[in-house]
Amino acid sequence: MEFYPALQQSPQKPQSQHNPQPAPKSILKQKPAVESAQITSPSDLVVVRSLGSGAWGQVVMAQIANSNSLVAVKVFPKKEFRLTGEMDRHEINTEKRHLSRLPWSPFLAGAVTAISDATNLSLVLELMPHGSFHQLIDRFGPFNQIDACFYYCNVVCAIGFIHSHGLVSRDIKPANFLVGHDGYLVMTDLGIAEQEGEGGSWLDMGTAQYMAPELIQQGYPVGRAVDWWASGVMLYEMLTQTVPFQGNTDQSVFHNILMLNYEWPKEPVWGNSLKHIISRLFTFDPQHRLGYSDTRQVMEHPWLSHVDWICMRHRVYEAPWVPGGTELTGKWHSQAMPASHSMGGMEVRHPPLHLRHDCRYPTRNFIVKDQSLGLESEDLHKS
Secondary structure, three states, X not given: OOEOOOHHHOOOOOOOOEXXXXXXXXOOOXXXXXXXXXXXXXXXXXXXXXXXXXXXXXXXXXXXXOOOOEEEEEEEEHHHHXXXXXXXXXXXXXXXXXHHHOOOOOOXXXXXXXXXXXXXXXXXXXXXXXXXXXXXXXHXXXXXXXXXXXXXXXXXXXXXXXXXXXXXXXXXXXHHEEEOOOOOEEEOOOOOOEEOOOOOOXXXXXXXXXXXXXXXXXXXXXXXXXXXXXXXXXXXXXXXXOOOOOOOOHHHHHHHHHOOOOOOOOOXXXXXXXHHXXXXXXXXXXXXXXXXXXXXXXXXXXXXXXXXXXXXXXXXXXXXXXOOOOOOOOOOOOOOOOOXXXXXXXXXXXXXXXXXXXXXXXOOEEEEEEOOOOEEEEEEOXX
16 A cells, blocks of 8 residues: 555656555654643643744743653743733633543644643643644645645644534644654644634634635635635645745735635646645635535545545554654754743753753854955855
8 A cells, every 4th residue: 555646646756655554653643641630730840942932922841740741831921911901811711622622633732731820821732842834844845746645634634623523723824733753743723713603703813825715805604614725725835835825915915815816836747636626625615615515525536536544544654754763852952941930830941051052053144254365255054
């Protein structure tokens, strides 16, 4: 059994083949052994690494006190709520509520617990320490069609899981998928997710480049089809390393979405089945969009006809890129550790000096004087 999309889609020889053998059990994403009972307050966690930051807070890697278990913690400063109002708190509570109701899935970063102190609200999640899919596209993209098909199948499994429980993400994009130990993608961030059929406005929900037309203008029913539109944008981005609907402002992006202004790349040549699935995902009327009825509509498309979905869901296929090594605390820190006072009741444990974040990989340009020639040359150092 081999993993590859329909051969008629491209005249080019595939650049890689996926190993059909099962991935090693040691790297497969399994249900976490961490229990919420192990974490009852911030003092039960020790911050050991900064993983990133968002609009309202930061994400850190923490070790559970008196154990070797590691978790991710989304930390939201309470002072931000006082400055910006209750909307941010609502989104945190929304994500917590959705994650607590959903059963565990290998394609979703599950919640462990939520904790609070005088400084922060914190959401404790399964740890996915190998970066986002957005970073993977930046590093390795654009992908050939075999690899893009594999990753798109991951996205389909994740969307299909939340849709099967009546939930719509409304913010499907590469930055909201993380890379697990086994190289498979895991969905995260359900902060603006909504139960399908519930009231409230869906306009302007999501990220501009990934928004479906019905999220921009009224007149069409809103529901799960918005996630399938965004998945089409992701698929296009995997293959080209750019989004199909571009613009200098959100309004210009919205105009191109509403006018369906996008182009097929000239190189490499895309076959009919690949163009067809993207065109169906970009159908303006959501009631005629691929995936509107159910996930199986997408799974049964000809471009995905060679995928064994049982093997995909059980993560039998080996991913195109599997993160090397499993030791997470002994690596150089690409980001500075958070200030101790910003973590409230959580202890911040700084790494050894040789692993601390510094400017060993500066991003700015240096002008170096060559004394022997009397010239100045630009030495570019990039991270």
